[in-house]
Amino acid sequence: MLLAKIAAVAILVWFYYSAKEHNQEPFKWIIIGLIGFGITWEAAHLLTDALTNNRIVASTLPAVIATVGAALVRQKLLADAKRDNA
Numbered sequence: 799m800l801l802a803k804i805a806a807v808a809i810l811v812w813f814y815y816s817a818k819e820h821n822q823e824p825f826k827w828i829i830i831g832l833i834g835f836g837i838t839w840e841a842a843h844l845l846t847d848a849l850t851n852n853r854i855v856a857s858t859l860p861a862v863i864a865t866v867g868a869a870l871v872r873q874k875l876l877a878d879a880k881r882d883n884a
Contacts, residue, residue, distance in 0.1 A: 802839055802861040809835050809868045816872060820879040827875055831868050838867030 813831035817824040842860035850856055 799857060801858055802864065805861045805865050806832060806835055809865070813868075813872060813875075816876065820876065820883070822875070822879050830875065831871055834871035835864045835868040839864035 809831050810828055813827040814824045817827035839860050842863040843856075846856045846859050
């Protein structure tokens, strides 16, 4: 759970600076990024709890999967920002 909290803060900072870099609204990007992270984390958490009894895997894997999910959300936001600026 601590890894997920640290990753969520890193996502917050990452999305903030990405939005500023592309002249977008940082607050909007932060909210979208954290929602994407949270939904992906919850889905991965439920899945790993159902599939494994290993506590290390059940606590680490959802944070990693959620970070990848947030990165995909960021790619979509970047593509939309480039399209809007073109």
